[in-house]
Amino acid sequence: MERVEFVSEEQVVINEDGTRTETMMLNMGPQHPATHGVLRIVLHLDGEMVVKAVPHIGYLHRGIEKLCEHITYQQCLPYTDRMDYIASICNNIGYILACEKLLGIEDEIPERAKVAEVILFELGRIESHLVGIGTNALDLGAMSAFLYCFKERERIYDILETVCGARLTTSYPRVGGLPLDLPENFEEVVRNFLKIFPKTLHEVESLLTRNKIWIERTKGVAVISAEDAVNLGLTGPALRGSGVPYDVRKATPYLGYENYDFEVPVTSEGDAYSRYLCRVEEMHQSLKIIHQALDNLPDGPFIADLPDIVLPEKELTYTKMESLIRHFVIVYEGFKPPAGEIQHAVENPKGELSYYLISDGSGKPYRMRVRGPSFVNMQALSKMVEGALVADVIAAIGSLDIVLGEIDR
Amino acid sequence: MAIKIKILKHPELTWFENLYIPQILSGLLITIKHLLRFQPITIQYPEEVKELPERYRGIHVMPADDEGEIRCVACKLCEVACPTQAISIVAEPADDYGIERRPKVYNIDFMRCVFCGFCVEACPCDALRMGMKYELASYNRAGLVHTKEVFFDPNVKSDAPRDNANYLYEMGKGENLDSADEIEKVKELTGAYIESESQPQDTENPFKSAGS
Ligand code: SF4
Ligand code: SF4
Numbered sequence: 001m002e003r004v005e006f007v008s009e010e011q012v013v014i015n016e017d018g019t020r021t022e023t024m025m026l027n028m029g030p031q032h033p034a035t036h037g038v039l040r041i042v043l044h045l046d047g048e049m050v051v052k053a054v055p056h057i058g059y060l061h062r063g064i065e066k067l068c069e070h071i072t073y074q075q076c077l078p079y080t081d082r083m084d085y086i087a088s089i090c091n092n093i094g095y096i097l098a099c100e101k102l103l104g105i106e107d108e109i110p111e112r113a114k115v116a117e118v119i120l121f122e123l124g125r126i127e128s129h130l131v132g133i134g135t136n137a138l139d140l141g142a143m144s145a146f147l148y149c150f151k152e153r154e155r156i157y158d159i160l161e162t163v164c165g166a167r168l169t170t171s172y173p174r175v176g177g178l179p180l181d182l183p184e185n186f187e188e189v190v191r192n193f194l195k196i197f198p199k200t201l202h203e204v205e206s207l208l209t210r211n212k213i214w215i216e217r218t219k220g221v222a223v224i225s226a227e228d229a230v231n232l233g234l235t236g237p238a239l240r241g242s243g244v245p246y247d248v249r250k251a252t253p254y255l256g257y258e259n260y261d262f263e264v265p266v267t268s269e270g271d272a273y274s275r276y277l278c279r280v281e282e283m284h285q286s287l288k289i290i291h292q293a294l295d296n297l298p299d300g301p302f303i304a305d306l307p308d309i310v311l312p313e314k315e316l317t318y319t320k321m322e323s324l325i326r327h328f329v330i331v332y333e334g335f336k337p338p339a340g341e342i343q344h345a346v347e348n349p350k351g352e353l354s355y356y357l358i359s360d361g362s363g364k365p366y367r368m369r370v371r372g373p374s375f376v377n378m379q380a381l382s383k384m385v386e387g388a389l390v391a392d393v394i395a396a397i398g399s400l401d402i403v404l405g406e407i408d409r
Numbered sequence: 410m411a412i413k414i415k416i417l418k419h420p421e422l423t424w425f426e427n428l429y430i431p432q433i434l435s436g437l438l439i440t441i442k443h444l445l446r447f448q449p450i451t452i453q454y455p456e457e458v459k460e461l462p463e464r465y466r467g468i469h470v471m472p473a474d475d476e477g478e479i480r481c482v483a484c485k486l487c488e489v490a491c492p493t494q495a496i497s498i499v500a501e502p503a504d505d506y507g508i509e510r511r512p513k514v515y516n517i518d519f520m521r522c523v524f525c526g527f528c529v530e531a532c533p534c535d536a537l538r539m540g541m542k543y544e545l546a547s548y549n550r551a552g553l554v555h556t557k558e559v560f561f562d563p564n565v566k567s568d569a570p571r572d573n574a575n576y577l578y579e580m581g582k583g584e585n586l587d588s589a590d591e592i593e594k595v596k597e598l599t600g601a602y603i604e605s606e607s608q609p610q611d612t613e614n615p616f617k618s619a620g621s
Contacts, residue, residue, distance in 0.1 A: 075492035
């Protein structure tokens with residue numbers, strides 16, 4: 001068997017007096033609680049300083065992209081839940097929008113479905129940022145902020161449960177709109193949440209934003225310059241924290257985001273603290289969007305009238321032979337987009353999530369490619385932590401807010 | 410359209426905030442406030458059970474029809490719709506009040522099922538619904554493959570019309586399908602079929618087309 005070299009030649013330094021020093025290799029993860037999943041980082045340490053950090057991924061690989069080539073477009077939906085499982089509703093909506101673009105039916109989606117999707121999307125964003133901030137704070141020792149964040153997340157999960165029927169694996173919208181109308185008490189529960197949530201957000205802010213300890217641990221830590229951020233392809237709060245005001249909701253609006261009044265928060269320092277500030281402000285902006293959407297939630301149809309794509313109403317399936325046949329055909333073969341390829345990007349809480357779909361005219365995608373924000377954002381990790389202390393690696397991972405389900409797919 | 414940007418500044422701490430102690434105390438004040446208005450969001454699970462919304466997607470339930478039988482006609486549409494191939498069905502012929510097929514075996518493998526609800530959406534007979542139970546623990550793998558006896562709940566009634574399952578259902582509940590009366594009834598109902606039979610056929614060259 002080949003001998004495994006743990007120390008490479010360049011790591012060994014022979015000092016003037018003939019003594020030998022070498023950097024220490026430290027495996028961080030895959031079971032480390034602060035790596036937010038099963039990330040393994042090989043750290044080369046010189047004392048407490050990180051000389052080099054190499055992330056190793058793939059522990060959670062399930063082959064989602066390949067699996068999706070063998071199932072119908074509709075059946076891919078539950079797989080998208082399991083990528084960024086912190087904000088699965090955002091993945092779902094992103095995928096559905098990509099399918100609608102592939103079919104060329106974006107204009108036929110009813111307004112009610114669009115507005116409802118915006119509300120759910122923003123709830124997903126708040127939920128994801130709560131986890132991002134909460135776990136970042138927990139890793140750095142602030143337990144109560146974490147608990148308050150998770151308490152609010154619970155309320156969002158309750159809303160998602162009343163709408164979608166599941167808390168985490170939502171699988172909710174369908175191509176063409178919503179499978180079921182929003183529940184009757186939807187507006188009430190969301191408004192209730194909007195009333196309670198700002199208080200908790202204020203508490204989390206007052207626990208962290210001007211807290212000397214939190215600032216010491218995050219300010220000037222894991223810095224990435226705007227140029228590096230753009231070159232590495234970072235998106236989301238990781239990019240806006242470095243001062244680049246790029247947001248897919250503004251750059252290429254979808255779901256009618258151009259009609260909502262909201263701002264894109266940016267900070268220029270590019271450190272962990274800036275990313276935290278961006279996330280907090282984004283939650284405030286999301287609340288603003290939800291308020292506007294709820295005020296303008298129209299009545300009317302919630303799913304498009306597209307006989308080739310959307311399943312007929314249950315009542316018709318039970319009673320009419322024609323509808324029954326249509327039902328069978330759509331379930332068996334799926335809808336068939338015209339041959340072609342599209343790419344559709346949405347602003348996921350963690351950054352730009354885009355789906356690239358190729359159709360060969362059959363009911364199954366020929367290829368589905370996902371550009372996940374966590375995967376790209378994680379590239380910055382090595383750059384951020386080189387020359388930093390070991391303890392700052394934890395702050396860097398937390399502030400990047402990666403989720404391994406999406407990195408490994 | 411100009412993008413609205415909000416530039417955030419790092420806050421400047423006052424000398425007072427720069428002392429660690431006041432920050433720790435103000436943090437403690439918030440946590441103590443929470444302690445006083447104690448509003449837990451957690452529940453004491455096995456004793457207390459969470460109230461589930463109507464749409465909750467739990468372990469499947471099979472409702473009963475008017476005769477108290479399983480509604481499923483083994484059309485296998487749920488099997489096709491399932492993204493994880495969790496359902497396995499073996500059909501058998503049946504002769505009950507107009508229903509021709511029944512499932513002999515209907516298993517859902519809960520090691521595979523992801524509770525997406527696509528099978529329920531696909532069922533054309535309202536024979537499958539998502540239930541409210543979610544406690545699935547088992548000591549072995551075999552215990553996680555549930556059969557139709559587990560899903561079937563005679564107390565859950567479905568009022569979905571069943572016209573498509575068999576149009577004789579309404580007219581001839583429990584009658585022998587093969588009786589001459591029934592066949593007459595079918596012929597009466599499907600007048601178009603009888604009519605087309607009586608139409609003259611081109612027997613000489615059935616493949617003759619207009620062009621040749
Ligand atoms: S809920 Fe989904 S995964 Fe489970 S049996 Fe039905 S279709 Fe299959
Ligand atoms: S449960 Fe419904 S979809 Fe599945 S085989 Fe029975 S009738 Fe068909």
